[in-house]
Amino acid sequence: MRPNKRLLLFTFLTIFQLTSLTPPSSSNELSLRLQLTHIDAGLNLTVHELLRRAAARSKARIALLAHIRKREGQAPIFWGPKNKYAGEYLINFDVGTPPINLPFIVDTGSTLVWTQCNPCHNCMRQPVALFDPKNSSSFSKLSCSSKQCLALGPEYSSNCSANLDCHFESLYADGTETSGYIASEEVTFHYSSESPLSVSKFAIGCANVSSGSLANSSGIAGFGRSTESLVSQLNITRFSYCFIPFIPIKQTKPSHMLLGNAAFSSSKAQSTPLLPDNNFYYVSLKGITVGLKWFPLRPGFLWNKKGGSRGTIFDSGSFNTFLRPEVFKVVRKAFVSQINLTVTNEKLTAEYQLCFNTSMNPKKIPKLVLHFDGANMDLPRENYVVYDAKKKLLCVLIAEETDKSAPNIIGNFYQQNMNVLYDLKNQRLFFGPTQCDRL
Ligand SMILES: *[C@@H]1O[C@H](CO)[C@@H](O)[C@H](O)[C@H]1NC(C)=O
Ligand SMILES: *[C@@H]1O[C@H](CO)[C@@H](O)[C@H](O)[C@H]1NC(C)=O
Ligand SMILES: *[C@@H]1O[C@H](CO)[C@@H](O)[C@H](O)[C@H]1NC(C)=O
Ligand SMILES: *[C@@H]1O[C@H](CO)[C@@H](O)[C@H](O)[C@H]1NC(C)=O
Ligand SMILES: *[C@@H]1O[C@H](CO)[C@@H](O)[C@H](O)[C@H]1NC(C)=O
Ligand SMILES: *[C@@H]1O[C@H](CO)[C@@H](O)[C@H](O)[C@H]1NC(C)=O
Ligand SMILES: *[C@@H]1O[C@H](CO)[C@@H](O)[C@H](O)[C@H]1NC(C)=O
Ligand SMILES: *[C@@H]1O[C@H](CO)[C@@H](O)[C@H](O)[C@H]1NC(C)=O
Numbered sequence: 345m346r347p348n349k350r351l352l353l354f355t356f357l358t359i360f361q362l363t364s365l366t367p368p369s370s371s372n373e374l375s376l377r378l379q380l381t382h383i384d385a386g387l388n389l390t391v392h393e394l395l396r397r398a399a400a401r402s403k404a405r406i407a408l409l410a411h412i413r414k415r416e417g418q419a420p421i422f423w424g425p426k427n428k429y430a431g432e433y434l435i436n437f438d439v440g441t442p443p444i445n446l447p448f449i450v451d452t453g454s455t456l457v458w459t460q461c462n463p464c465h466n467c468m469r470q471p472v473a474l475f476d477p478k479n480s481s482s483f484s485k486l487s488c489s490s491k492q493c494l495a496l497g498p499e500y501s502s503n504c505s506a507n508l509d510c511h512f513e514s515l516y517a518d519g520t521e522t523s524g525y526i527a528s529e530e531v532t533f534h535y536s537s538e539s540p541l542s543v544s545k546f547a548i549g550c551a552n553v554s555s556g557s558l559a560n561s562s563g564i565a566g567f568g569r570s571t572e573s574l575v576s577q578l579n580i581t582r583f584s585y586c587f588i589p590f591i592p593i594k595q596t597k598p599s600h601m602l603l604g605n606a607a608f609s610s611s612k613a614q615s616t617p618l619l620p621d622n623n624f625y626y627v628s629l630k631g632i633t634v635g636l637k638w639f640p641l642r643p644g645f646l647w648n649k650k651g652g653s654r655g656t657i658f659d660s661g662s663f664n665t666f667l668r669p670e671v672f673k674v675v676r677k678a679f680v681s682q683i684n685l686t687v688t689n690e691k692l693t694a695e696y697q698l699c700f701n702t703s704m705n706p707k708k709i710p711k712l713v714l715h716f717d718g719a720n721m722d723l724p725r726e727n728y729v730v731y732d733a734k735k736k737l738l739c740v741l742i743a744e745e746t747d748k749s750a751p752n753i754i755g756n757f758y759q760q761n762m763n764v765l766y767d768l769k770n771q772r773l774f775f776g777p778t779q780c781d782r783l
Contacts, residue, residue, distance in 0.1 A: 575768065583603045
């Protein structure tokens with residue numbers, strides 16, 4: 345232990361909390377409250393099964409994220425054959441006139457909003473009928489040279505001759521692809537007890553070729569950071585969410601996503617800058633505390649991109665938190681040395697590489713604090729530790745990033761019972777402990 349450093353950190357924390365203010369909301373923004381449906385809600389799964397499925401989704405998702413990053417600056421990638429079940433929460437909204445209600449995966453890691461459309465060649469299974477453009481009176485394909493298509497960015501209007509459609513596509517090394525065209529369409533959002541909000545001329549992707557799995561959705565709602573995303577098209581400068589823990593599984597209240605004026609940060613919120621990127625919400629992770637040990641992360645520890653400052657993605661669509669191998673090793677070692685139990689090779693799932701044999705759920709577990717630039721995330725125990733009484737296993741939910749070029753990813757399990765605000769105007773991420781089911 346280094347008392348001096350800890351004292352310093354404490355002082356810093358106190359000052360910081362006094363000066364961290366909730367940004368004022370701008371009054372001319374729309375206000376939306378969307379219900380989030382957990383992808384495994386209503387399946388009556390055991391805790392073990394929930395964790396296993398969530399871990400499998402995370403693993404698939406991370407492969408996708410790595411894929412997207414590698415292709416930055418090229419045609420956008422939205423989906424891939426390796427990527428099954430990516431994403432954790434669904435939102436529903438209506439598309440077209442008359443309105444058809446469709447489930448979309450909430451994805452803060454991509455930008456376009458798209459659904460599979462009829463006719464669709466070799467498409468993914470989805471729980472509702474394919475959206476049929478022919479049935480919608482408000483539907484119109486955007487031409488490649490239209491103002492709206494050009495505004496979306498060069499990748500949608502590339503190689504355009506006057507009579508071509510505005511398009512999106514992603515090609516993979518194995519020859520499979522997801523592609524389609526962009527349409528201008530009316531979308532309608534419903535929110536509790538108020539009149540629905542309809543947005544006309546919304547640019548929505550219509551996939552007509554795709555592969556992979558959509559995990560009981562019909563498409564993706566990209567909440568990323570460029571012009572085509574749901575966030576940008578609704579002209580909102582902020583959104584927030586608060587995930588109600590889904591373990592124990594008995595809880596029935598759904599979590600919500602708040603857009604525009606409805607979004608807020610909790611009174612005890614701290615904030616950290618969002619680093620520039622045209623897709624992902626990057627934050628700067630500067631250190632980690634495990635129990636009594638504080639580990640500063642040298643820039644060399646981080647995934648090195650344009651100066652090495654952008655090493656950590658804050659993600660809503662990944663369940664797991666993935667740490668780069670160098671970081672994972674020290675964090676794992678710190679837990680092992682501070683938990684007085686036998687490490688076992690038995691695992692809750694393949695992804696959690698740190699479990700202990702114990703017939704009793706220990707009262708004390710070393711605390712875990714993520715130190716971001718200017719903000720500390722002091723995790724409640726239930727956000728990183730799971731005890732399985734049946735298997736007599738205590739597991740710390742840290743996962744090692746296996747892709748060499750991938751960043752750290754802060755997943756949504758760590759974000760439970762925290763109100764998280766993405767303040768896009770001021771480029772800051774706010775988070776604070778909150779009893780989400782009381783909001
Ligand atoms: C849920 O699963 C448990 C154990 O598998 C079973 O006993 C129970 O009847 C199931 N409940 C519902 C509503 O299906
Ligand atoms: C998908 O849509 C594009 C653009 O409208 C079109 O050129 C293409 O032929 C369609 N593909 C299939 C398989 O329908
Ligand atoms: C489209 O309209 C036709 C004719 O009204 C109807 O039979 C069909 O079910 C509709 N399809 C969808 C996907 O709404
Ligand atoms: C545009 O066309 C060029 C030449 O045909 C091709 O190399 C390139 O991949 C195309 N770009 C896109 C985004 O389709
Ligand atoms: C889709 O939902 C069904 C029924 O609700 C469920 O049995 C199935 O496991 C789900 N599929 C995926 C990929 O989540
Ligand atoms: C967003 O702003 C654009 C450009 O000012 C405008 O055309 C569009 O209608 C706005 N959308 C919403 C939902 O307010
Ligand atoms: C660790 O556990 C052993 C056996 O349960 C006990 O004898 C020992 O005092 C414990 N050590 C610490 C540091 O808690
Ligand atoms: C953990 O406990 C199980 C049975 O409860 C036993 O089979 C296994 O050998 C133990 N592992 C260690 C590393 O002690």
